[in-house]
Amino acid sequence: MADTAHPELRIDGERLLARIQALHEVSPIDGGGNCRLALTDDDLAGRDLVVTMMRDLGLTVSIDVVGNVVAVRAGHTHTAPVMCGSHIDTVRTGGRYDGNYGVLAGLEIIETLDTAGVITKRPLAVGFFTDEEGARFAPDMLGSLVYVGGLAVEEALDTVAIDGARLGDELSRIGYAGSTPCPGVVPHAFVELHVEQGPVLELEGVTIGAVESVQGISWTELTIVGQSNHAGTTPMRLRHDAGYAAASVAVFVRGLAGELGGNQVATVGACDLHPNLVNVVAGRAVLTVDLRNTSEDGLREAERRLFGFLDELAVTEGVTITKRTLARFEPVIFDPGVVDLVEQTALAQGHTVRRMPSGAGHDAQMLARVCPTAMVFVPSAKGLSHNPAEHTEPADLEAGANVLLHVMLALAAE
């Protein structure tokens, strides 16, 4: 059978669900989720299971120097492979689909092609990247960042975990310090299938998201110092209230997101007051501001307005405000051709589809640095994410995998 399109081809939904269930059972936690922090024994057990699945499918498995695992299925030609994949590490209270779904759907696609006897022109590759979540080692998306040459290997190996362990030591300990060098093979294209982790698809009744960008992120920690004082005896006009100033910031950023519109989101998710007592004007507040926008210009404008507001606030309330950047990533724009392909493939299969940005970070944004890349989203029930109750309907899981199958077939024919 040739590497032409096989429009009738479909993955086996039951087999996909069985693979997801098997990986879930490696390290289940209460509520139906998983805890596989990167390079722990639980992660090792998950890795060993997935590598076994890869080898059982006859794939050529390579492990690189930071533990990224790539399994290749040969094509008719020795050209750059079309790659899919994601990650199998999780946060402490992870769901069973986040990351895992994209990896296991890739393996299901391989088995589907094997069963149908389809050999593609280009090789196909399925990978999983080390420490995508960043829940044990910062930064997140570490493995894919090293894979594309964005972080030196030695620096990555010297990364220290929240529990004090060195990444390189942990890789060796669990037997995943491989020999394949980084940066890794540059794929012909990369497509990541993932659950949305947000509520948009479900709310709009759409099955497939054709992800055209990843929002840029600006995280700033603010420390506001005012004057702690008696809440009864201190007249309002004499206050330097760090708690009020912090609240003003949270209210301001809500308004800012409304004014800027588009994809701008803004959140004050963390705030600590000191001394945090009912009858004491807070003398100090530490809070975080999370700004995201798919447009770098938009993100810069949001930062400009926020910082301008802080300058005014410091004067009017008589407080000092210190800023510390916790994270700053420019938005990533995916390849329009691959995004179009995702959209057209979904429509051809009779699915509802919408183009959309990703609000969360993904390995795909790193691969986008080196090759044409896009993502496929399927709905997350109630938008729940990083939660054991994370859920996607089996029909949606199957739909996403079938879209990925035909996107990869099309790319592999190029």
Add this chain to the structure above:
Amino acid sequence: MADTAHPELRIDGERLLARIQALHEVSPIDGGGNCRLALTDDDLAGRDLVVTMMRDLGLTVSIDVVGNVVAVRAGHTHTAPVMCGSHIDTVRTGGRYDGNYGVLAGLEIIETLDTAGVITKRPLAVGFFTDEEGARFAPDMLGSLVYVGGLAVEEALDTVAIDGARLGDELSRIGYAGSTPCPGVVPHAFVELHVEQGPVLELEGVTIGAVESVQGISWTELTIVGQSNHAGTTPMRLRHDAGYAAASVAVFVRGLAGELGGNQVATVGACDLHPNLVNVVAGRAVLTVDLRNTSEDGLREAERRLFGFLDELAVTEGVTITKRTLARFEPVIFDPGVVDLVEQTALAQGHTVRRMPSGAGHDAQMLARVCPTAMVFVPSAKGLSHNPAEHTEPADLEAGANVLLHVMLALAAE
């Protein structure tokens, strides 16, 4: 010498300071303050020192069933005494003047009268009340509340401390479970001399505050429940952000105080977000609102507007808001005759004086239930209170004690 006015009479400032220093040295903490939580061994040491001072002055000391201590100096008549006093317990990070000053100034006045050979018509009494701060046993002003019959003795004795101890057991343990019954003797009048605990007198360059009222207090704890969600993937329009709602409350009450004006103050001093992470929309917030006003009508209006705002906010943000009353006291208006007497006495001694409310609670507000009562305030440097750095200038301490002296002489002549 008769019980007529002795306008030339002045207390001994050095002796007053020495008494304050002696009590400070009983349980000093870093920074110059004291930690004498009610009915602890440190409180016992303070009590024993002050009782010794009382006995050394030949006063008749009685200890009542909740540990309030009253020392009486006989007058020419067996009429109701003119009483002054305060408390000697402190918060964990207490200053050396809060409470102690009013008690020790009373003893200094007794010694001044002894030295001058002045016998008043009415007896004079100096008292200190158990657990005014409420830092170990709730509520605060417990001893004076029982003294005036506002709380049953058995209920007071069964009060459990933050460390689990029963008040009655602690009284017995330290030997201050007295036999004098409560409610106690109703004084002819009560005057409490106290540091301001706020910045008003210092800022206005005024030496004496003639305290005409104590602000009413309304403390409400709010629990706001929204939906915890990903700060990147959740569109603004779909958020139910408990953190934003909490911030809105803090900003609203600041505006409320401005609109209502007068003595209205409003504070959100405590706020806890959950899960309190940079990239997660808060699903739950617990915060406190402290409203105070010298007018009960004003305080009710502030509560009405706050609660109306909360109802609107719950709808617009799609959150639930649960209210819990932590404290609610009506304002206390002191006796205009005694307030006038304080003001006139201060003026006659050449001091600047202003009538003012007290923003903090004091034993005097309990005594005001049973007899004509007022307070005398002296400046607190920078308004610092419940802080080891609490400070009042010696000249101001002396001025306040001299005002108290002549106010008591005038009242004792009635």
